[in-house]
Amino acid sequence: MKNIVLFGPPGAGKGTQANLLKDRFNLVHISTGDVFRKNIKEGTELGTLAQSYMSQGHLVPDDVTIKMLESEVALNPQAEGFIFDGFPRTEAQAKALETFMTQMGSQINAMVALEVADAILVERLLERGKASGRADDANEVVIKERIAEYYRKTDILKGHYQSQNKYHGVDGVGGIQDITGRLISVFELL
Numbered sequence: 001m002k003n004i005v006l007f008g009p010p011g012a013g014k015g016t017q018a019n020l021l022k023d024r025f026n027l028v029h030i031s032t033g034d035v036f037r038k039n040i041k042e043g044t045e046l047g048t049l050a051q052s053y054m055s056q057g058h059l060v061p062d063d064v065t066i067k068m069l070e071s072e073v074a075l076n077p078q079a080e081g082f083i084f085d086g087f088p089r090t091e092a093q094a095k096a097l098e099t100f101m102t103q104m105g106s107q108i109n110a111m112v113a114l115e116v117a118d119a120i121l122v123e124r125l126l127e128r129g130k131a132s133g134r135a136d137d138a139n140e141v142v143i144k145e146r147i148a149e150y151y152r153k154t155d156i157l158k159g160h161y162q163s164q165n166k167y168h169g170v171d172g173v174g175g176i177q178d179i180t181g182r183l184i185s186v187f188e189l190l
């Protein structure tokens with residue numbers, strides 16, 4: 001199995017790129033943000049809970065997020081591998097993912113991180129908010145809080161994968177296809 005964590009701050013382009021890469025490498029794409037939004041749309045209990053955090057720009061609690069991720073993985077028993085997009089976002093999630101992969105007789109092969117400056121992130125998210133209707137992209141205060149959450153809780157995970165020689169940084173600024181090309185070069189080596 002090839003399991004890749006596609007990493008980066010909000011607005012780095014993880015979702016866009018994962019959608020372009022999953023077919024090429026025959027991987028199942030799991031986006032925690034997409035699963036939360038689906039639950040919100042369907043009005044599930046999980047959706048109601050997640051929305052109360054997402055609308056503030058905060059992370060959804062680890063226990064809930066970890067359980068959800070594990071059920072999404074379990075829905076794809078035939079998968080040749082996964083692209084995890086938006087997970088892990090905390091140390092507890094990274095630990096849980098490691099344990100979970102070991103239980104499955106597998107592992108995380110790499111963290112591939114899209115690197116983008118903060119000022120560009122804010123611009124991109126505001127632009128996306130105009131078209132997507134995502135409430136958390138329409139409000140600059142919420143966007144800045146998401147980026148702050150990223151630096152408080154998530155950015156530190158780079159070190160975790162660096163120490164295992166699994167970290168690959170990729171320049172996330174430029175045309176979408178150019179960035180896909182850069183990612184493909186990294187994925188092919190994994």
Ligand code: ADP
Nearest residue numbers: 010011032033034054058059060065086087089
């Ligand atoms: P972005 O990468 O632009 O922030 P996502 O769609 O990945 O967008 O995530 C949207 C929101 O969903 C996050 O701001 C957060 O509230 C919640 N979320 C997504 N993934 C996680 C996670 N792994 N842990 C906690 N909360 C999460």
